[in-house]
Amino acid sequence: MKKHRTQSEWLALIDEFEQSGLTQTEFCAQRGLNAKYFSLRRMKLKAQPEPTGFTQAVVNKPQAIDQVTLHYGAVTVKLPASNAQTIAQLVKALAA
The missing domain is CATH 1.10.10 (Arc Repressor Mutant, subunit A)
Known part of the structure; x- marks a missing residue:
């Protein structure tokens, strides 16, 4: 059969x-x-070609960020994104 x-x-x-x-x-x-x-x-x-297991990825250009918003409890702080040092100091202070 x-x-x-x-x-x-x-x-x-x-x-x-x-x-x-x-x-x-x-x-x-x-x-x-x-x-x-x-x-x-x-x-x-x-x-027959064997499938590779990969798929095509499309990469979008990142959009420019002009401001960083931090939420800590009931407080929201908005800072210019260009001031990385101030943002780092604030995050360290909040973590302490």
């Missing part, structure tokens, strides 16, 4: 064959596979 195999099942069979050390004829005979069909499936699947 013919068995329908998924692409992942065929890939697993092909990997198993490549690890077995058997000839293709021996491997197919042991598993009841048609050697010519196995060869055809192997050739077609190996010809």
Whole structure:
């Protein structure tokens, strides 16, 4: 009886064959596979590019920040973003 195999099942069979050390004829005979069909499936699947697992990323330019807003409890402080030293001093003071 013919068995329908998924692409992942065929890939697993092909990997198993490549690890077995058997000839293709021996491997197919042991598993009841048609050697010519196995060869055809192997050739077609190996010809397909393997997915890399990567996807294209789109990087947006960061927008200029002209002001930093700090929330501490009920207090909100807005400072110019260009004054990094003042912001650092304020954060240290709040952390103390």
